Amino acid sequence: MIDIILLLFLVICGFVAVAMNDLLSTTIILGAYSLIMAIVWTRLNAVDVAFTEASVGAGITTVLIIAALSRTQRMEAQILAGGRSKKYEKYKVKRLLLLMVILVTGGILMYGTIDMPAFGNPNDPANLHVVPRYIKKTYEETGVVNFVTAILANYRGYDTLGETSVIFTAGLSVILLLRRKK
C-alpha cells in the first residue's frame, strides 16, 4: 500500500515541478522528488542506488540548478493567455500537436508492458543470465560481502573506469565553459 502512495506522490511531484512558473520552487520540488525516489529504491532493496540518489540527485543536482539560476533568471516567461496574439495561437497549435506525440508515445510504451514479465517474478529473463553466477561466486572470488560493490569495482571495473572518465570530461568542459576570459 505504501508503495502505491509513494509512487503517486512521485507523479504529483513531477507534475508540479513541470507546471510551476517559479524555477526556484521547481528546483526544490525536484529535490523532494529525488528524495522520494530514494525512499522508493530503499523499498525495492536497492540500498546503494538509494543513497547515491539521495546525495547526488537530491543534493548536488539541486545545488547545481540553484547555482545556474543565480546567474540567469528566476522566473519562467509566460506566453500571455489573455491576448489573442498570433504568437499565442501558434503556441497553442504547437502544444496540441506535441501533446498528441506524447500521448502516442505513452500509449505505445503501455502496449509494450503487456509482454513484460510480472513485477517481482524470479524467473524473469533479467534474473537468469549472468547474475546467478555472480551471486554464487562473488564471495569466493573477491571476498566482498556486498554484491553491488563487487560487481562495480571488480567484475565490471572497466564500466566504472568509463564512468570516471565521463565525470572527468564533464568537469573539464564545465571549467572550460565558465572560465573568465583575460
Next chain:
Amino acid sequence: MIEFILAKYNYWIYIVLMMIGFYAIIVKENLIKKIIGINIFQTAVFLFYISIAKVKGGTAPIIWEKAGPYDNPLPHVLILTGIVVSVSTTAVALALIIKIYKAYGSIEEDKILEMKEETVPLSIKGSKKNSEHLTSDSMLYTDE
C-alpha cells in the same frame, strides 16, 4: 484482470513519469525547465531498471546468514553508473545555459531563436577588423 493490473501497475506509473519529463523537454520553452524534464525522464528510466531487479521475497544484495533469495544486483550497478553520468550531463548543460544567457540575455528558446534570425553571426562582423574574432568561442561574447 485484477492480477494483470497488480503485476503491471508500477510500469504504467513509470511511463506516466517519463511522459511528464518528455512534456517538459519538448513543450516548455525555458531551457532550465528542459533540464528538469530530462532529470525526471532519467529517474523514470532508472526506476524501471530497479524494479526489474526486484524478486518477490528477495533481500538486499548483501551476504548475511538469514538472507533468502537475493535481489538482482546487476541493474543496481548499471543505475549507479547512470546516476553519476546524468549528474555530469546536467552540469555541462547548465554551464552551457549560463553561457547562452550571457550571450543572449534570455533562457527562453523562442526568444533566442528570434534573436539568432535577426543578427548576423559575430564572427563574420568582426572578421574585417582582426582575425582574433574568428576563434571558436568568440561567437558567445556579444558584449565585447
